[in-house]
Amino acid sequence: MVDQARADAYNSWWQFRNDSWSRLEEATARINSSRRRGRAIEVEMTDAVHEQCAALAPLEQFWAFPGHAAFGIVQELAAAGSWERLGRLVSRINRALVTESYRTGSLDDIAHVEHRADDDDMVFGVSHDHISRPYFEVLVVETMSLAQEEQLREEVHSWRRPGDPFIYDLVVVGSGIEAAVAMRLNANIQACVIRRRFSHAAVRDLTRLANFADATLSNDLADHSPDERAQILAPRLAQIRPEVDMYLMSEIAVEDVAGKVSHHFRRVFHAREGALELHLTILAGVAERYRTPFFEALRTYSQRPTGVFHALPISQGKSIVNSHWIRDMVGFYGLEIFLAETSATTGGLDSLLEPTGPLREAQQLAAEAFGSRQTFFVTNGTSTANKIVAQALLAPGDIVLVDRNCHQSHHYGLMLAGAEVTYLDAYPLNEYAMYGAVPLQEIKSKLLALRAAGKLDRVKLLMLTNCTFDGIVYDVGRVMEECLAIKPDLVFLWDEAWFAFARFHHVYRPRTAMEAARTLAGKLRSPEYRALYEASLPRNESTEALLGRRLSPDPARARVRVYATHSTHKTLTALRQGSMIHVYDQDFALKVAEGFHEAYMAHTSTSPNYQILASLDLGRRQAALEGFELVQRQLEYAMKLRDAIDHHPLLSKYMHCLSTAEMIPEKYRASGIAQPLRTGLSNMVTAWEQDEFVLDPSRVTVYIGLTGVDGATFKRERLMDKFGIQINKTSRNTVLFMTNIGTTRSSVAYLIEVLVSIARDIDNHAAEMNLAERAAFERSVLHLTNPTAPLPDFSGFHPAFLSQSDPPTPEGDVRKAFFLAYDHTLCEYLPADDVDERMESGESVVSATFVTLYPPGFPVLVPGQLFSKEILSFMRSLDTPEIHGYQPALGYRVYTAKALEMLAQRPGS
Ligand SMILES: Cc1ncc(COP(=O)(O)O)c(C=O)c1O
Secondary structure, three states: OHHHHHHHHHOOHHHHHHHHHHHHHHHHHHHHHHHHOOOOOOHHHHHHHHHHHHHHHHHHOOOOOOHHHHHHHHHHHHHHOOHHHHHHHHHHHHHHHHOOHHHOOOOOOOOOEEEOOOOOOEEEOOOOOOOOOOEEEEEEEOOOOHHHHHHHHHHHHHHOOOOOOOEEEEEEEOEHHHHHHHHHHOOOEEEEEEEOOOEOOOOOOOHHHHHHOOHHHHHHHOOOOHHHHHHHHHHHHHHHOOOOEEEEEEOOOHHHHHOOOOOOEEEEEEOOOOHHHHHHHHHHHHHHHHOOHHHHHHHHHHOOOOOOOOOOOOHHHHHHHOOOOOOHHHHHHOOHHHHOOOOOOOOOOOOOOOOOOHHHHHHHHHHHHHOOOEEEEEOOHHHHHHHHHHHHHOOOOOEEEEEOOOOHHHHHHHHHHOOEEEEEOOOEEHHHOEEOOOOHHHHHHHHHHHHHOOOHHHEEEEEEEOOOOOOEEEOHHHHHHHHHHHOOOOEEEEEOOOOHHHHHOOOOHHHOHHHHHHHHHHHHHOHHHHHHHHHOOOOOOOHHHHHHOOOOOOOOOOOOEEEEEEOHHHHOOOOOOOEEEEEEEOOHHHHHHHHHHHHHHHHOOOOOOHHHHHHHHHHHHHHHHHHHHHHHHHHHHHHHHHHHHHHOOOHHHHOEEOOHHHHOOHHHOOOOOOOOOOOOHHHHHHHHHHOOEEEOOOEEEEEOHHHOOOHHHHHHHHHHHHHOOOOOOEEOOEEEEEOOOOOOHHHHHHHHHHHHHHHHHHHHHHHOOOHHHHHHHHHHHHHHHOOOOOOOOOOOEOHHHEOOOOOOOOOEEHHHHHHHOOOHHHEEEEOHHHHHHHHHOOOOOEEOOOEEEEOOOEEEEOOOEEOOHHHHHHHHHOOOOEEEOEEOOOEEEEEOHHHHHHHHHOOOO
């Protein structure tokens, strides 16, 4: 079965399941239509019904809707050939699945199907009210018979009250291994109750779900008492879905158990006594994640009549609704947004600069959701978040290691902080004119060089981008471990502007900064690691030896000090500029808290936008409750997009999606897997566990060299002007399509349609070209498919801005170079050819400014940096329309020869 194979490969079981229900409905409808017209039922139609039933059979047990009973009836009706009844039932189920009406909590379509023997119809459980409220499912892990399961379900239904904020139903599995499968498959699960008796081995056949079944789990559970099993299972389930509330139901003395249970359990209940209490606790657990304290405070505040006697005329829409000329503003935005415009810090609201109420709570809830120790909301994007962290951690003269391709905000932040900067080079992808990420060897060698120069005590911070614009993801934990082995108190800033969503999927999560920090802290605390470390105490090794092996930090000295910045607005729900800073720093209170506060004050507006803050609160709620579902769906759509492009006969003639192997050289892929996700979820998991770099599959870089159209023109003229498709980044021969949690199947289909239409235009044009046109087309293709100038490495600072040492190390003082350029008599503009000429004659040419390509927004030149031949040829080969800091009419802003002479006489001044 083709679809089955695809579902295995791409982890796209949800689409697979939905498609199977739709196909089942279609097949029964065809049968019924034939019957009504008095035609014979063709075998292929009935085969299709049985095939879809067989495809659904292993899956349905993991969802509460439509549930065992209903699916059992579907199977019975199909086997008996009761086509009319089957048609009605399947169509109802499918409608509820497609429209997701079963999740609105109005109960009409929720719950199990009852088979009424005296009625020729199947009806769903009847509602006892019609209030719409969020619906979720609770996983119960216990071996029980179908009858017991039904009884439990009925008991749970009897506890429902009209005033309950949510409604839920049960999914029952009889083994630990099936519980893990359910957690991976069913995003509706928000709570899990582990009862005492469950089997270690699968109760049902899981052969077709092998990709989701953790084979080691059943061995780990075997030979343990029921209590021990629960303790083993809880952390394993939490690894998959840490946000799911976990409860233990025990039949033995709960008072004894309570003191020993894993911290993963929110509470322990006694099996006989605790049922109703458990029900209420389950609702309260979900309510805790649902709570949005700042959004609620703002909403309440906006409904209060207030007199505004301070400087915010727009507050409560007052300056607009009475206007004769700008009333359309209300028409467009709606009144609510203005009702919520306020700068009040009291009356139920809070102050961003000194939060003590709902904002503080909102940030604490975000810390829980994102796995940090502290989280801070930022209303001016990650551009500001990065500057806050840099300033909080650095004092003038501190040394920082930073990816040269980091976003410009880091470079400005370091300049403001007065740090000395060692730029790290990412591996180049010359063929596609883009950079990859910084290899661990490069980081270690720079750290070891600083150690050799006796400067390690001044090294404070390592800054890297995870993941990069193009989707290259680091092995965050390994980078930190090896760096801490060299410099035990090194602080890390992971710019996860593009990676806020990653926390909410079990494959991505281990490669996020916060999760890697938590794992590392646990490892350093563990007696096993300490014993292992002591048994292999470091010897006196050469730099080569240290570069050649995996280094382990000293658990007695290493500190886990990790910061991550998220553009929440880029990958989760938040208004533009809504960002967060997440902190996992064991020394925060002791060493950073005050500096952080000052830095936060320095960069934060005293009039922060409350709408942005409320949207961060809501974005967190959404991620905590449906992040997994949204990310999983995004992943499935991204894979659909990749497939559709690569398997389309016309599209694949002109374009293809760059694979992991094309974007990550083999030496960084220890697993040797060239296409991790396409070849199966377990391959993806392996690659994500082992490889130095992996590719985020949700970012689809399409190679368009063969179209003869460069990336910038493709974006502007073909995608935007003609079809209104917006994309962010291009290179000379690629365009990047980013899927996000808002991507729909229809938007993917539209994109494919557009790409096919573009390819058809090119194809038609190619078929009718005259000789001259053909020659021009071939020249364009040749130009785009041949790598031109290699991507330049960081060329180095002019000696005047270098920090002196023996042996020399490459860090430079960007701030000095930046501010020196404020003296305009020391600078001049130089066209590229003149820069070339000066270099030819042996003179140094030094940039006086940042020269930044946008997108992606990293500087090719920083103040104080030497020009090189490679930089000039790279700049000449660029198709990027936006280059900040370079004026084509005037040239580059550089230091005059006289200024350099003067600096040479007074280095370090
Ligand atoms: C890696 C990286 N960091 C930070 C930023 C800045 O984020 P924001 O737009 O939230 O200010 C960007 C923006 O594109 C980015 O790509």
